[in-house]
Amino acid sequence: MAIDLDSLVVLDDETVGPDEESLLDRLFPQSFYVVGTEGNYLTTMNNLDLFHRVVEMIDADTDLDAAEFREEVTAMLEDADPLSQEEYDEAVESEGGDLDEDYEDEDEEDLDR
Numbered sequence: 087m088a089i090d091l092d093s094l095v096v097l098d099d100e101t102v103g104p105d106e107e108s109l110l111d112r113l114f115p116q117s118f119y120v121v122g123t124e125g126n127y128l129t130t131m132n133n134l135d136l137f138h139r140v141v142e143m144i145d146a147d148t149d150l151d152a153a154e155f156r157e158e159v160t161a162m163l164e165d166a167d168p169l170s171q172e173e174y175d176e177a178v179e180s181e182g183g184d185l186d187e188d189y190e191d192e193d194e195e196d197l198d199r
Contacts, residue, residue: 088173088176088177089120089169089170089173089174089177090177091174091177091178091181093130093131094120094122094128094129094130094174095128095129095130095131095134096122096126096127096128097110097119097126097127097128097129097133097134097137098127099127100141102144102150103150109137109140109141109144110127110137112150113140113150113156113159114137114163115163116171117166117168117169117170118133118137118163118166118169119133119169120169120170120171120174121171122174123178128174129167129169130167130169132165132166132167133166133167133169136162136163136165136166139162140159140162143155143158143159
């Protein structure tokens, strides 16, 4: 299945714990996001919504290693859209452009207004 580059949105990772670990690395599979050509994380709107729902579940007392918490996150992620870094790279190559550069251009246009 080819990735629709226009359907991807930027995903800002969160850090958790005293060691400020990446929440993406800690709880989410690599099929949840792709790394854009500029090194940022990209995902679908559906996955972005799931990510924010997981973030809302976490407070200072949340044990990220607790079986119950992990099971709840795993159940939520069953609804995630699977993404492939390889398919993303191929889609960017076939488009012949730098998708992240397009996002930057849009941001610059917004600032000009």
